[in-house]
Amino acid sequence: MLTAPLRMARATALGFAQSQAGWIAVRLKRLPERRPFVDGAVVPLFGEPHAVRHRQGARGTVWREGAEIHVAGRPEHLPRRLRDWLTARLRERLLPLVAEKAARIGRPVKRITVRDTRSRWGSCGPDGSLSFSWRLALAPPDVVDYLVAHEVAHLAHMNHGARFWVLARDLCDGPIEGPQAWLKANGEALLQYGAA
Ligand SMILES: [Zn+2]
Secondary structure, eight states: OOOOTHHHHHHHHHHTTTTTHHHHHHHHHHSOOOBOOOTTOEEEETTEEEEEEEETTOSSSEEEETTEEEEESOGGGHHHHHHHHHHHHHHHHHHHHHHHHHHHTTOOOOEEEEEOOSSOSEEEOTTSEEEEEGGGGGSOHHHHHHHHHHHHHHHHOSSOSHHHHHHHHHHSSSOSHHHHHHHHHHHHHHTTBTOO
């Protein structure tokens, strides 16, 4: 439902760099910085900053201690383990939200998938399957709530018409303008998390 064209902008910008160095230097400054998953990185778990701590030799996989997320195992496995853990946290949050909103409109949900989508935050298939980006585990709770309301509303209206928006607003816990503005302002930064 939302696209992030800046990835392409980066590649294009670099390609033109030699011939238009001055202009491009200005543009590159505005491109978002990458936020790889490494020891010491700070990730906003549902909007709350958490420091990533690599715990080589520790038992277990990934666990939370206060405002820290500890990741055991080899360092090269840290990004995947952290991403899998964030995916699981998002799924935990999505399941009751989707169930509650879908029940309110009496529409069945066939499946909920959390995947690595870069072009959209969520989608709704014609068969009643909902899909969400794992990066929503890094978005504030009201943004997650809005996107669930948005995709569940698509179970009734497979378009962005007036009736769709009435229902999406109704299904959302609060006003939709805040989450929409947040995604517009922070969506591209969200896509930089976990990038190599
Ligand atoms: Zn939509």
